[in-house]
Amino acid sequence: MDSMDLEREKGITIQSAATYCTWNGYQINIIDTPGHVDFTIEVERALRVLDGAILVLCSVGGVQSQSITVDRQMRRYDVPRLAFINKLDRMGADPWKVLNQARSKLRHHSAAVQVPIGLEEDFQGLVDLVELKAYFFHGSSGEKVVIADIPANMEALVSEKRRELIETVSEVDDKLAEVFLNDEPISSSDLKMAIRRATVSRKFVPVYMGSAFKNKGVQSLLDGVLDYLPCPIEVENHALDQNNSEEKVSLSGTPAGPLVALAFKLEEGRFGQLTYLRIYEGVIKKGEFIINVNTGKKIKVPRLVRMHSNEMEDIQEAHAGQIVAVFGVDCASGDTFTDGSVRYTMTSMNVPEPVMSLAVSPISKDSGGQFSKALNRFQREDPTFRVGLDAESGQTIISGMGELHLDIYVERIRREYKVDAKVGKPRVNFRETVTQRAEFDYLHKSNPGVKVNMDEFVGMLNLFR
Known part of the structure; x- marks a missing residue:
């Protein structure tokens, strides 16, 4: 996803990049955002338009200061999230320490939905606490997933962690709490539905584990995205109706309604300005006219593309829930586009002040x-x-x-x-005040032997203050 030369050289993400994948028959739109605090606007604009997020934590480093900042941004936009504890194959990996840090530092109401089989160089696979199955990842890129029974030496730990998961979800889900308090058996489907309800309502954060480097646990994480994060029609999105004194309007998230799309990111490409759009309602088609509600301009969509980092795939149309890009559309970040039948505007993202x-x-x-x-x-x-x-x-x-x-x-x-x-460094022009001149003159009159010029005197005053 890091397509810029500078990103590859420095080993960091600088620009957020959009891509998509199909998993088990469902299409998932993905935005990869930087982790560095200096590029916080990329996280801000991505969280503004996404329906769910994955907070990636290091199993060695744990919850760091930037993890707290990103988590705060997720709360600002009410984004349901999963947590993924990465790098379990590194020396010093301790996922249970990281889970406790997430609870104490991030105040997450969370529990693990997986238990690792081995850690550091012995990391082999994961036990799913919901389905009670063991998953082993073979092959150079973990592409061969082998499902097996839970290893005999792990049954006690799995039983304890599953009970902890059920207890934690029961605290925020009434249906599961009722079954749990009555000591009735809890099936995998009951637990899965309870976790989904609690995650979508942002009361619970399921914690996944793995090692992204060898794709160990990534398949389970994608299953988790389908199982627990909301699809576009399950998320409440609002717009302001400019024809009706900015009254709040709820958007359906389906292709059936009028087009409402938000331009959340601009990029200067080889063919002019590339505008990234998140479609909240309706359908956008190549060659049709759209209206920029903020400026009132009517614009024809000359080219519509789906992005995979810096690669493009031309498409004829896109519908609600998708993230696409258009060329040759002059607009600002945060502008709203409609098909002209409504005058809705979306609230823009929060932009921090430069430091x-x-x-x-x-x-x-x-x-x-x-x-x-x-x-x-x-x-x-x-x-x-x-x-x-x-x-x-x-x-x-x-x-x-x-x-x-x-x-x-x-x-x-x-x-x-x-x-x-x-x-x-920016130059600062020197100014002397009337008071400073009077103090300087008094110093020389009362102490004729002092040899200090005006610049030194002002510097001394600033130092004392």
Whole structure:
């Protein structure tokens, strides 16, 4: 999914990327988001449009500060989630420690739905606590899934963890609680339905385990997405009706209604601006006209594509629940599109304020045009990246979410636009106040031997304050 050269070099995700897969006859739209705090807007815009999320935690590192930030973003958009404890084959892996951290640090009402068979280099497979079956993953990429009976030496642990799962779900699901308190046997289907109800209503977080590197446990995680995360018609999405004093309207999530789509991400591609759309209702077709409710412009859809990272697949139409991209549609991030029969607008995503600024300028004066073009493009694509001109110093100031964030953009200016830029701290113009001048004069009158100039004196005052 990391298609950018910089992503492969640094080993991190910088831009969120969309893809899709078919699993057991169901289509799943996936957005892969960065984990780094500097690219938090990518997580923000993805969570705004997704119906469910998978919070990936490291079995060695556990719940880290960015895990807390991402979890807070999931709560902001009321996104039901699964947790996936990854890297069970690494030295020091301890999924039970991570599960306890999720409960204490993230305040998750969660329980494991799987138990690992072995850990670190002995990690072989997983026991499903709902179906009470063991899964072993063979082959170089874990593609051969072998279902077997639970190993005899694990039966006591499995029994204990299944009871813990049932107890935890019973606390938030009345139907299961009634069966559990009456000491009636709980079937796999009863437990599965209870977990689904509790997960969709955001009262419970099922915890999956595995090792993504060798695809061990990924198949079970995809089963979990189908079993426990909501499909588009099960999620409540609202729009504001501009014809009716911004009254809240509930969207059905089916292809039957009028078209309502939200532009949540813009990207400058080889063929012009690529606009990512999440369709909430209705159908969008290539060659038909759509209306940007925010600007009132009527636009023809010249090309409609499904994305797989940076690869595109041309399609003729897309319906509610899908994530697609359109070319040649001029709009801003957060604009709503309809077919013209309604004037609905969707609420946009939360955009955090920049926390760091740098002064930047092109080394060669001839490349000023390309330099401005790059900054304008990045500003359109990324709402957390701001560009301004300091009226006093004449410097171009770029602001963003952190040092890495700004470094990446300076590097992209060099690679994608062939412009070398020099970077420095923004200059601050010196100003002396009337009070400081009076204090400075008094210091010299009362202590004639003191040899301090005005700059040093102001610096000393600031230090004491």
